[in-house]
Amino acid sequence: MNPLSSTTRTRLTRLAERGATDRSVLHEVLDAGMICHLGVVVNGSPRVLPTCYGRLDDTLYLHGSTGASSLMAAPAQEICVTVTHLDGLVLARSAFHHSVNYRSAVIYGTPELVTDQDEKTAGLRAIIENLVPGQWDSTREPSRKELAATSVIALSLEEASVKIRQAPPSDEEEDYALDIWAGVLPVAQTFGEPLPDPLLRLDIPVPGHIAQLAAP
Amino acid sequence: MNPLSSTTRTRLTRLAERGATDRSVLHEVLDAGMICHLGVVVNGSPRVLPTCYGRLDDTLYLHGSTGASSLMAAPAQEICVTVTHLDGLVLARSAFHHSVNYRSAVIYGTPELVTDQDEKTAGLRAIIENLVPGQWDSTREPSRKELAATSVIALSLEEASVKIRQAPPSDEEEDYALDIWAGVLPVAQTFGEPLPDPLLRLDIPVPGHIAQLAAP
Numbered sequence: 001m002n003p004l005s006s007t008t009r010t011r012l013t014r015l016a017e018r019g020a021t022d023r024s025v026l027h028e029v030l031d032a033g034m035i036c037h038l039g040v041v042v043n044g045s046p047r048v049l050p051t052c053y054g055r056l057d058d059t060l061y062l063h064g065s066t067g068a069s070s071l072m073a074a075p076a077q078e079i080c081v082t083v084t085h086l087d088g089l090v091l092a093r094s095a096f097h098h099s100v101n102y103r104s105a106v107i108y109g110t111p112e113l114v115t116d117q118d119e120k121t122a123g124l125r126a127i128i129e130n131l132v133p134g135q136w137d138s139t140r141e142p143s144r145k146e147l148a149a150t151s152v153i154a155l156s157l158e159e160a161s162v163k164i165r166q167a168p169p170s171d172e173e174e175d176y177a178l179d180i181w182a183g184v185l186p187v188a189q190t191f192g193e194p195l196p197d198p199l200l201r202l203d204i205p206v207p208g209h210i211a212q213l214a215a216p
Numbered sequence: 217m218n219p220l221s222s223t224t225r226t227r228l229t230r231l232a233e234r235g236a237t238d239r240s241v242l243h244e245v246l247d248a249g250m251i252c253h254l255g256v257v258v259n260g261s262p263r264v265l266p267t268c269y270g271r272l273d274d275t276l277y278l279h280g281s282t283g284a285s286s287l288m289a290a291p292a293q294e295i296c297v298t299v300t301h302l303d304g305l306v307l308a309r310s311a312f313h314h315s316v317n318y319r320s321a322v323i324y325g326t327p328e329l330v331t332d333q334d335e336k337t338a339g340l341r342a343i344i345e346n347l348v349p350g351q352w353d354s355t356r357e358p359s360r361k362e363l364a365a366t367s368v369i370a371l372s373l374e375e376a377s378v379k380i381r382q383a384p385p386s387d388e389e390e391d392y393a394l395d396i397w398a399g400v401l402p403v404a405q406t407f408g409e410p411l412p413d414p415l416l417r418l419d420i421p422v423p424g425h426i427a428q429l430a431a432p
Contacts, residue, residue: 034403035302035316037253039262046255046262050300050320084266086251086405089347091426095355096362098344100251104266128314131305132401139311139396146312168413180355181420182413185348185429187250189302192402197384204397210307213401 023058026162029105030055030083034131034189038062039080053081054126058157060107061114061123066151081107081155089185092169093178099165101184107160111153123152134209239274242378245321246271246299250347250405254278255296269297270342274373276323277330277339282367297323297371305401308385309394315381317400323376327369339368350425 036053039046054061060081088101114120125136142150169182191214194206252269255262270277276297304317330336341352358366385398407430410422 034305035300035318037255037264037266037298037300039253039255039264039296041257041260041262044257045294045324046257046264046296047324048253048255048262048264048296048298048322050298050302050318052316078261080255080262080264082253082264082266084251084253086266088411089250091348091351091355091410093356094358094362095340095344095352096358096366098347098351098355100268100347102251102266106264108261108263124311128311131314131316132307135307135314136311139307139314140309140391140394142310142312146310150312168411168415175356176415178356179420181423181426182416183422184411184413185426186408186411188406188408190404190406192404195304195384195400195402197398197400199384199392200398204395206399207397210397210401 023157025164026105026157026160027055029085029103029162029164030060030157031130032085032103033083036062036081036083039082041077052127052131053083054123054128054130055157056122056126060155060157061126061152062111062155063124063127063150063152066149076110078108078110079155085189086187087166088187090165090167090169091182091185093171093175093180093182097169097171097175099169101165101167103162103164103166105160105162107155107157109155109159111155114152114154117147119154120147120150120152123154124150132210132213134207138207138209239373241380242321242373242376243271245301245319245378245380246276246373247346248301248319249299249321252278252297252299255298257293268343268347269299270339270344270346271373272338272342276371276373277342277368278327278371279340279343279366279368282365292326294324294326295371301405302403303382304403306381306383306385307398307401309387309391309396309398313385313387313391315385317381317383319378319380319382321376321378323371323373325371325375327371330368330370333363335370336363336366336368339370340366348426348429350423354423354425 035050037048038051039048084104086102090099092098128136193214194210251266253264254267255264300320302318306315308314330339344352409430410426
């Protein structure tokens, strides 16, 4: 499954130099994210909802309650999953050339409802491990009842595009002489100190795999 | 335009206690964000793309190049705009009860292409001011040619919903006795030190309105 596909909608028509065609870049962008935005069509109208996800090879897993209408609308119809990292505000000399530095991945496809119990568990594991590596093995695994209450869908990464902008402002030639500051204000997603559950027993310390995420 | 609407799709069917009905909460969630995810339907399929936005009263403004297909597909058809803040990873004792703390706003509507030049400029100003307050007045305003190359659409905030989760994990009664750490790992979006454009004249300092965003 290499390189990235180039269908009509994943081929970048504007600023094509911002596109990446290496599948490993797609994986990196996805693995660095914690939530995606899932787009579905409901009664002909678009609906976009944030949700968690996990990746195993070239499959993306999403989950939801069996009672959640949007995810349930997804199997057997096309969805779009977008993961975006905002990396910086690009502050140019002109309003027109303001921009943002970012990495984004867009995936199109028709997901499949995962019915195999082993794959379902592997998908849920991937979702939790994508948030906090090492977390799955530290928690109680889902019971059969909990598994039954959870829907997992699998989306192939076959039709996907990646777009990246990582650069200083690009101003009009004559604007470089202006008395205006220009540059990039970096933006990052950072973890704070872990907050123990108020109901946590006092003798249970923060495990290393969680503590290390918050470390400066 | 108060309180928030409750149409079939903005009425929360699950975990309704997470919904907010106060319009000021919607404004807060939107004003605290920098990018939204715009959902449109293209040839019957959903497409979700990240973009910047700005708010003026109960109108959201989005912009794009007149050459960008997705935004151009938007006027005269329904869109969905979602803004999400990931505030924390909710690490429960069971895999099943893992969750995230977040604030999200979802807006549905049919946007209007802004043709009035004053409103168009005001919309662009709102978009830049939403990223960095004080920035519009520090930069060169758009020329007539630049304005003509930019599309601005206006989306009413009439049909919108807000969902918020800010809480510790909620585990099964019997799981509280387990020897497993539980709590919240806070997540925040933070600014780094401003990076001057390599082509910036050395005598131009970082303006106060930018410097203060990066201050600890």
